[in-house]
Amino acid sequence: MVRVTDHGGGVWSIPVPIPDNPLGHTLVHLLDTDRGPVLIDTGWDDPDSYAALEAGLVEAGTSVAEVHGVLITHHHPDHHGLSAQVREVSGAWIAMHEADADVVRRTRSAEPARWMSFMTAKLIAAGAPEEHLAPLRAARAAGRPTTLPGLRPALPDRDIEPGELVDLSGRRLRAIWTPGHTPGHVCLFLEESRRLFSGDHLLPGISPHIGLYEDPDDEVETDPLGDYLASLERIGRLNPDEVLPAHQYAFKDAAGRVRELLDHHEERLAGLAALISDAPRTPWQLAEVMEWNRPWEQIPFGSRNIAVSEAEAHLRRLVKAGRAEAVPGSDPVTYQAV
Numbered sequence: 001m002v003r004v005t006d007h008g009g010g011v012w013s014i015p016v017p018i019p020d021n022p023l024g025h026t027l028v029h030l031l032d033t034d035r036g037p038v039l040i041d042t043g044w045d046d047p048d049s050y051a052a053l054e055a056g057l058v059e060a061g062t063s064v065a066e067v068h069g070v071l072i073t074h075h076h077p078d079h080h081g082l083s084a085q086v087r088e089v090s091g092a093w094i095a096m097h098e099a100d101a102d103v104v105r106r107t108r109s110a111e112p113a114r115w116m117s118f119m120t121a122k123l124i125a126a127g128a129p130e131e132h133l134a135p136l137r138a139a140r141a142a143g144r145p146t147t148l149p150g151l152r153p154a155l156p157d158r159d160i161e162p163g164e165l166v167d168l169s170g171r172r173l174r175a176i177w178t179p180g181h182t183p184g185h186v187c188l189f190l191e192e193s194r195r196l197f198s199g200d201h202l203l204p205g206i207s208p209h210i211g212l213y214e215d216p217d218d219e220v221e222t223d224p225l226g227d228y229l230a231s232l233e234r235i236g237r238l239n240p241d242e243v244l245p246a247h248q249y250a251f252k253d254a255a256g257r258v259r260e261l262l263d264h265h266e267e268r269l270a271g272l273a274a275l276i277s278d279a280p281r282t283p284w285q286l287a288e289v290m291e292w293n294r295p296w297e298q299i300p301f302g303s304r305n306i307a308v309s310e311a312e313a314h315l316r317r318l319v320k321a322g323r324a325e326a327v328p329g330s331d332p333v334t335y336q337a338v
């Protein structure tokens with residue numbers, strides 16, 4: 001039995017499982033409109049996940065075939081994964097912020113081998129040891145894999161315009177651009193009930209991953225953590241009555257949670273600045289000593305890549321704030337406090 005929650009006012013949440021992931025599930029939100037039900041996110045592309053979404057919609061009094069539209073908070077596969085299947089069954093439109101739609105277009109056109117080469121080069125530059133790089137090199141040499149998660153997501157057919165009301169009959173749902181977790185992440189504010197669908201931007205008990213916006217063709221040096229902190233302050237000023245996130249559970253006091261997250265990241269930045277005051281370090285060396293949800297030795301291969309990306313995002317924020325700098329001539333690049 002899917003544990004659908006009726007939040008009242010034509011809003012439901014449906015937990016859609018994420019295979020082999022400690023988060024457990026994505027909360028897909030269902031919003032009634034005068035033209036039919038609209039989904040906010042869809043969940044991971046997996047048969048069991050689709051079955052859960054299907055059962056949840058039936059429990060809420062509708063079905064996949066009746067879905068009128070799909071709003072995607074961001075392009076990650078636990079949010080956008082089932083969009084193509086929902087559209088195939090229902091004919092629904094799919095909307096996404098242009099920045100994330102661009103990521104979808106580029107990842108669909110890129111060969112997996114190119115992504116693996118790009119990832120290997122990034123890890124070398126971050127100071128990853130050879131034993132971590134060896135599996136990537138071997139897979140690339142063997143021509144594996146032919147696919148990677150998230151490389152064939154649905155192309156959206158509508159844009160979500162920041163600051164504008166989404167075209168939903170009988171609803172006032174305003175899009176708020178909240179980059180950080182991804183470049184095109186959006187929150188959606190239901191003005192009539194002052195509820196915020198926050199995606200991964202604002203979660204009640206965890207901080208979302210903030211890594212670098214990485215793409216083989218991207219030549220612009222981004223600042224995802226700076227983007228995220230500014231976006232948090234924007235949501236804090238909005239101060240919704242209730243937050244409906246894509247993971248964990250609904251909660252109130254958004255402004256209080258924003259303050260907690262701002263303090264958390266400032267503490268982490270200060271801690272990293274202290275570490276590179278003692279001695280210059282590479283991003284990999286910093287990731288090894290940063291505080292995670294488990295000891296570094298227990299963090300699996302893929303999660304270490306994510307951790308290093310998060311360390312790099314924090315280093316970039318320190319550099320842009322004038323609190324750190326790259327050591328000239330270091331290879332791989334090390335960073336020191338200023």
